[in-house]
Amino acid sequence: MTGTASEAGAASPGPGPAGGSAPGAEPGAAAAAAAAVPRDFFATPFSIGPVVVPNRVVLAPMAGLTCSAYRRHLKAHGAGLVVTEMVSAYGLIHGNRRTTEDYLYFLEEERPIAAQLFGDTPEALERAARLVLEGQAPGPGHKARTVLPSARPDMLDINMGCPVPKVTRSGAGSALLATPERAVDIAAAVVRVAAEYGLPVTVKVRSGLREGERTAVALAPRLEAVGVAALGVHPRATSQHYSGKADHSVTADIVKVVGIPVIASGDVMSVSAAKAIVDATGASAVMAARGATGDPWLVDALLAGEDRPRPPLPEVVADLRTLLGLVVVDMGEQRALKWIYRLIGWYLRPSKVPVSVMDALRAAPDAAALDEGLVALLSG
């Protein structure tokens, strides 16, 4: 396994319905939670080990999506912490060019940033962590390459949540929930390496392998005991992939048994939903994932502490054009066009742009044509 696995491609989850409320919440419960969680909650800082995160809105790692350009864009909307796409430990060890040059690339303005690694053994993760933190990924067939042109990230995150068979087959990602000893050994190994650089390590978990399992609740204190500084919790089972509701009663149980910050992930689709999740769980922060794809204003709204109407079409188009420009610079035109394909629908569908128009935009032969097509939306 090299590079990021196409979790996005395999699951194609896409953005979920906006305006959801916390799982299991009674009608009106989200409104009550909105009152219970202070308006400025998400705008206040929190700490992960020695790293101060300026606010409580984390951009979730999303393979195929959270590249440097996208992270910078969401950072401009206010995200307090961003995470790379998941990066294969073996990709790093083997000096895979895409892994070393693309997936771990970031700019200073993205800080604080976590680099997310996945792999199946403590040895592989330890080596990979060292390569990331040393900034070099030598490998057979390649000259030593600079992994991180800017510098080392502010923290390392270990993926124990990916449900995609390509990853779990080898025992990595959420398959680690089935081998808790190994999961703890992996965390301990990465913590040891990161400690040499004074950096914290976080782990992102799912609830369990099958629906109803709460494996992560027993695992969480063991991860804390070996020095993990924060946990990201996506309380869906591996078998659910991205369907169904996240069961944040698992998040709440984890918050009860650890002293480190817990970042709640899953169904953060609106400010009221996020407040209901925080109210029900005691989580320190939330992760915006599908809720922010096509709706980066969710991040602004979280920081403002209240839901807001979606901006009018000119603002939506301007935002998408800005993102296009950033991605083209980083990836070149043809890769950028492929990358932005899904975003076109996610951005424009809620603004009621006709399907035929979105199809025409997706068929644009180059970035200039796509940009012109976007501008033309405003004169139509």
Ligand SMILES: Cc1cc2nc3c(=O)[nH]c(=O)nc-3n(C[C@H](O)[C@H](O)[C@H](O)COP(=O)(O)O)c2cc1C
């Ligand atoms: C397209 C896509 C790619 C994802 N890739 C990753 C990944 O690389 N690493 C990870 O830990 N989680 C990944 N996730 C999971 C998200 O970080 C998040 O936990 C999940 O989508 C639940 O949040 P939501 O219900 O608000 O979307 C991905 C999710 C999506 C939709």
